[in-house]
Amino acid sequence: MADNYLERRYEEVFGPSARKGPAKRSAGLETLMKRNRSYREYDTSYVVNRFQLEAMVRVNRYLASGRNAQTLRFRLLTKENGSDKLQGLYHLGRALPELHLPRKGAEPEAFIVICATVAPDRNLWIDLGISCEGMLLKATEMGLQGVIICNFNPAEVKAALDLPLDPLCIIAVGRGLEKIEIVDAAGNLDYYRRDGIHYVPKLSLEDIII
């Protein structure tokens, strides 16, 4: 094997600042799910590469799909590969309009744009949700953060990226900057920021079992 092949490949996938050395025990599923929050501000000095996005998309090979139809298709955009074409075409943080997100200088710069080969039906929407969560959990496992974005104009994004299919949703990926905490919901479910912390209210188990 070529000199340092594994080390170089590791850096390609996980980025230059990723921890090397003895393998760390990977976090349990619930820990990953709690860590997997929606980030809307990113460290632009960290550049997500194509291998990282491919590692995320690869998990689709292990996911459930209605009738096993596997109709989702993915366009990968990195900083080196046209992600700037998406800037200005999507909106973040509808519940925090005063912050004008994405904040200049903290925009996500890597994206996975998800399309489908068929017209949306119930199975497709479920496939899409499974795919988004699966890919974001993989990102979390790799030490990255992200957010699902549906607040964009599909026709504009399709034209800007010259996509052969209609985009359904976008996942932004990067090194998130916010400190995010889950809190028990008390009435209002809007996420909010206080003293530098982004709070996400979640309903209790009793609330959601009917």
Ligand SMILES: Cc1cc2nc3c(=O)[nH]c(=O)nc-3n(C[C@H](O)[C@H](O)[C@H](O)COP(=O)(O)O)c2cc1C
């Ligand atoms: C279907 C869907 C669409 C979303 N679209 C957007 C969006 O366009 N912009 C945004 O900032 N966040 C978007 N989000 C992120 C949600 O706002 C986020 O999941 C919610 O506030 C809860 O935060 P959490 O993901 O950290 O639990 C979307 C999430 C989902 C599941």
